[in-house]
Amino acid sequence: MNATLHSRVPALLGAILFTAAGLLPAQGVRKHRPMPKVGEFHVLKADLHMHTVFSDGHVWPTVRVTEAWREDIDVMSITDHDDYRPYEKDVSANLARPYEIARPMAEALGILIVPGVEITKGDIHFNALFIKDHNAFRGKELQDGLAEAKRQGAFSFWNHPGWRGKAQWWPPIATAFSDKLFQGIELVNGPSYYEEAHPWVGQHNLVIIANSDIHAPSLSAEERSLSLLLVKERTLAGVREALDSGRTVAWQQKRLIGTEMVLGDLVRAYVQPAPYVRVAKGARTAALALRNDSALHFDLKTAGAPAWMQTGSVTLPPQSTTLLALRLTPEAPAARQRVTLRFEVSNTLAGPGQPLTLPIEFEYQPD
Numbered sequence: 001m002n003a004t005l006h007s008r009v010p011a012l013l014g015a016i017l018f019t020a021a022g023l024l025p026a027q028g029v030r031k032h033r034p035m036p037k038v039g040e041f042h043v044l045k046a047d048l049h050m051h052t053v054f055s056d057g058h059v060w061p062t063v064r065v066t067e068a069w070r071e072d073i074d075v076m077s078i079t080d081h082d083d084y085r086p087y088e089k090d091v092s093a094n095l096a097r098p099y100e101i102a103r104p105m106a107e108a109l110g111i112l113i114v115p116g117v118e119i120t121k122g123d124i125h126f127n128a129l130f131i132k133d134h135n136a137f138r139g140k141e142l143q144d145g146l147a148e149a150k151r152q153g154a155f156s157f158w159n160h161p162g163w164r165g166k167a168q169w170w171p172p173i174a175t176a177f178s179d180k181l182f183q184g185i186e187l188v189n190g191p192s193y194y195e196e197a198h199p200w201v202g203q204h205n206l207v208i209i210a211n212s213d214i215h216a217p218s219l220s221a222e223e224r225s226l227s228l229l230l231v232k233e234r235t236l237a238g239v240r241e242a243l244d245s246g247r248t249v250a251w252q253q254k255r256l257i258g259t260e261m262v263l264g265d266l267v268r269a270y271v272q273p274a275p276y277v278r279v280a281k282g283a284r285t286a287a288l289a290l291r292n293d294s295a296l297h298f299d300l301k302t303a304g305a306p307a308w309m310q311t312g313s314v315t316l317p318p319q320s321t322t323l324l325a326l327r328l329t330p331e332a333p334a335a336r337q338r339v340t341l342r343f344e345v346s347n348t349l350a351g352p353g354q355p356l357t358l359p360i361e362f363e364y365q366p367d
C-alpha cells in the first residue's frame, strides 16, 4: 500500500461512518435523472430557493440535503428569509447556521451548496446567492439589502414576481434594475409560471431561474421545479459562471423554458434522430427513430414536411427511443435524399407564448 492510498483510507472510512451515523435517509435510494452533456457543457439540476426552520420552512437544514440527494439534484441553496423568522425563539438567530449545518453533509454527498439568503422586504423578495455574510441584510430597506448583496459579490434574482397577483415592473424593481442590483428573474416558482413577467427576460436581458421555494418536506422529485445550468465545470465557480452567462433552462414538470439559444442547444442535443430512414420498395409507411437519453420529456408536433411525407405528433418520454410514423404519398421520390422535418416542441417556451422550433434532418433511403 503506497502512502497516497494509505492516507485516503481514513478519509474513506470517515465518509462511511458519516453516512452510517444516520445522516442519509433510511430509504437511501437515489433515482437517477440523467442529463447528458450539451456540447462542452455539463447540465446540472439546481434548486436555488428553499427554506428551513431558520425561517418559515418546516425542516432542519440536513433534511434539505437528503431530499436533494434522493432527487438527484446537483446544486442547492438554502435561502431562508432575512426578515421573516417565525421560529426565532426556538432556533438560533444566526442566519449563517442553515448553510453551516447543511454544508458538510452536502459536500460528503457531492452536492454543490451555494450560500444564499432571501431578501424579504414586504411583498418584494429577492434571492442573493454567493453571499459572504448572511446576517448583513436584517432590518435593511429593499434597495439597501440589494446593494449589500452587490457589495458581497452576489448573483441576485427577483423571486416569484407574480405571487401577490399579476406582476408589474414596479418602481422599486425598475430602480433596482437600473442600479444593476439584480441579474435574474424567477420565472417559475414551484407550480407557478409568471407569464406576464416572461417578456422582461428579453427586454432586460434577465437570466431565467426556476426553483421549488420549498417550505414543507419534499414529497416528489417530479413536482420540484428546477433550474438546469449548463456549466463548463462541476464546481461552485462553474455554477456562478453559468448563471452570470445566462446558460439556464427552467424545468417545471414537463415544461421547459429558456432562451432560444440555450433551450435550442439543449433540445437539439437531447433529441437525437437516427441518421437515416429505410423505406421498403413500394411501402407507404416508414419510421424515424428518435432517441432521448435525458430525464426530460419532449412533445413534438409537426410544423413542416415535404408534400409527399405526412407525420403527426409524437411524445418522447425520458430515456427512450420512440418511432415517429411517416406516411408516404404515391409522389414519394424513388431516389435517396436529405429530408428536413420541422417540429414545434410544444412543451417548451423559447419566448412568451412561443414554443421552440426544432428542425430534424435525416437521409431518406428508398430501396
Ligand SMILES: [Zn+2]
Residues within 6 Å of the ligand: 118, 125, 159, 160
Ligand atoms: Zn419569497
Ligand SMILES: [Zn+2]
Residues within 6 Å of the ligand: 049, 050, 051, 118, 213
Ligand atoms: Zn422563499
